[in-house]
Amino acid sequence: xxxxxxxxxxxxxxPGFTLPSTPDGRQTGPEQFRGRPVVLAFYxxxxxxxxxxxMSLYQAAGPVFxxxxxxxxxxxxxxxxxxxxxxxxxxxxxxxxxxFEPKGEVARRxxxxxxxxEAARALVVLDQAGTVAWSYLSAPDVNPGADGIFDALDNLxxxxxxxxx
Amino acid sequence: MxxxxxxxxxxxEPVTADDHVRGPSNAPVTIIEYGDFQCxxxxxAYPNLHELLRQRADTVRLVYRYFPIANVHPYxxxxxxxxxxxxxxxxxxxMHDWLYEHQDQLDPVHLSLGVEQLxxxxxxxxxxxxRREFADRVRRDFVGGIRSGVNGTxxxxxxDVRHDGGYDLPDLLAAVDAAANx
Numbered sequence: 001x002x003x004x005x006x007x008x009x010x011x012x013x014x015p016g017f018t019l020p021s022t023p024d025g026r027q028t029g030p031e032q033f034r035g036r037p038v039v040l041a042f043y044x045x046x047x048x049x050x051x052x053x054x055m056s057l058y059q060a061a062g063p064v065f066x067x068x069x070x071x072x073x074x075x076x077x078x079x080x081x082x083x084x085x086x087x088x089x090x091x092x093x094x095x096x097x098x099x100f101e102p103k104g105e106v107a108r109r110x111x112x113x114x115x116x117x118e119a120a121r122a123l124v125v126l127d128q129a130g131t132v133a134w135s136y137l138s139a140p141d142v143n144p145g146a147d148g149i150f151d152a153l154d155n156l157x158x159x160x161x162x163x164x165x
Numbered sequence: 166m167x168x169x170x171x172x173x174x175x176x177x178e179p180v181t182a183d184d185h186v187r188g189p190s191n192a193p194v195t196i197i198e199y200g201d202f203q204c205x206x207x208x209x210a211y212p213n214l215h216e217l218l219r220q221r222a223d224t225v226r227l228v229y230r231y232f233p234i235a236n237v238h239p240y241x242x243x244x245x246x247x248x249x250x251x252x253x254x255x256x257x258x259x260m261h262d263w264l265y266e267h268q269d270q271l272d273p274v275h276l277s278l279g280v281e282q283l284x285x286x287x288x289x290x291x292x293x294x295x296r297r298e299f300a301d302r303v304r305r306d307f308v309g310g311i312r313s314g315v316n317g318t319x320x321x322x323x324x325d326v327r328h329d330g331g332y333d334l335p336d337l338l339a340a341v342d343a344a345a346n347x
Contacts, residue, residue: 053237053317060234061311063304091236145316147174 007111007122007137014040014126015109019075021095022083028073028095030126037070037133037156038126039149042107044118044140046078046086046096054121054143056090061146068153073097076119077104114140125152128160174314174327180228183302185257188218188226194324194344197228199310201318202245202264203238203271210319210332211265217337225341229261230306232318240271242303247276249299250290251283259283 008014018029030038043054055074058065065072074096078086083096099106099119107113112122121138134152138144176197180186198214200207218227231248233241244264251260263279264271270279277287293299310320314327321328324344330336 056234056237057311057316059236060307064308064311143316145174145314146311147177147314150312 007120007135008124008132010132010134012132014038014124014130014132015106016130017106017109019097019099019106020080021073021097022080022087025080028097030071030073030130033071034130035128037068037128037153038130039065039070039072040075040110040124040126041072042075042110042112042119042122042124044114044121045076046082053090055086055092055096057143058146059090059092059094062094064146064150068150068157070153075099075106077107077117112137123149125149125156127156173329174316176322176325176327177313178309185229185252185261186226187229187258189223190226192224192226194221194225194341195228196225196328196341197230197322199230199232199306199315199318199320199322201231201233201238201241202248202261203241203268204234204318205268206317206332207319208265208268213332213334213337216334217341220338221341221345224345229257230310231303232307232310232315232320233303234318240276242300243273243294244271244276245303246294246297246299247280247290249302250293251280251285253299254285256283256285260285 014030016029016031018027021028030040041054041058058072072094074094077099079100080098083098087096104113104117104119107119110122110124112120114120121140121142121144123136123144124132125134127133133156136144136148180195180197214227218225231245233245235242248257248260248264251257260283263283267275267279277291280287280290313322319332323340328340330340
């Protein structure tokens with residue numbers, strides 16, 4: 001069911017899940033990366049026809065995500081085969097998860113599913129313990145970029161420093 | 166669903182002496198382009214930006230920053246580093262123009278010919294690029310761009326605000342005139 005409150009908000013525990021992923025074909029989910037920030041990037045569909053493709057951008061920004069030890073997971077309702085071809089065409093090496101069967105179930109649990117049967121273009125940053133630290137819903141046709149994600153990761157790093165101090 | 170938030174991205178890296186600038190330094194409007202020399206959309210915007218600078222010569226200056234998306238454009242980083250090597254010899258804009266006018270010739274062999282055409286020493290530049298001497302500079306532009314909300318190429322900032330409109334000449338003229346009259 002769709003979450004009537006919309007996109008999951010900061011402070012909530014992230015619903016656990018695993019989904020089939022490409023390029024490696026395994027089951028992948030956020031719990032496998034506890035201790036690191038996790039970025040869930042829900043997006044409507046593979047094969048956006050522009051150079052400004054969001055997943056391609058996140059691949060190019062990989063070294064910056066690495067500085068935060070952040071794990072990026074792309075999620076759409078496309079099949080693993082579509083993901084595999086898309087990842088190859090864009091040189092994407094981070095996991096693209098297939099929310100394919102039951103269709104869109106994970107997107108629904110995060111409040112990121114659209115009535116037309118695709119995931120919304122939504123970003124969810126999880127902290128090292130799996131709590132939602134930041135979330136953002138973009139219009140489906142607007143690539144939100146990565147500036148909001150990095151601001152959220154900066155805040156997480158700062159909070160940890162304060163707690164350690 | 167909550168209503169999508171429309172937050173307009175703003176430039177976070179001000180123009181410095183290290184930037185490549187074309188146009189009057191005291192222009193009231195500054196356009197910063199984050200571009201990828203192998204991106205065909207940047208190639209399509211190139212003549213329009215050129216004409217914009219001609220028609221608004223007293224109003225606008227253009228700053229170019231590197232944003233190579235290497236996973237889809239295998240020649241983009243090398244092209245950017247070559248432009249920077251040319252820039253170190255005072256020929257950044259000549260190289261920039263050559264690259265956008267020869268987007269189908271960015272492979273190493275043709276790129277070397279282009280470098281030579283501009284009167285630069287191809288072997289010396291090749292060596293510097295092979296040693297990645299300008300990689301840090303290119304990466305600094307990229308990281309500053311991604312922190313500012315660059316979401317693809319080209320991305321333009323007009324007086325520090327991301328331009329979310331088109332790249333045809335009328336769109337660009339309208340954006341510059343609006344910024345000049347703001």
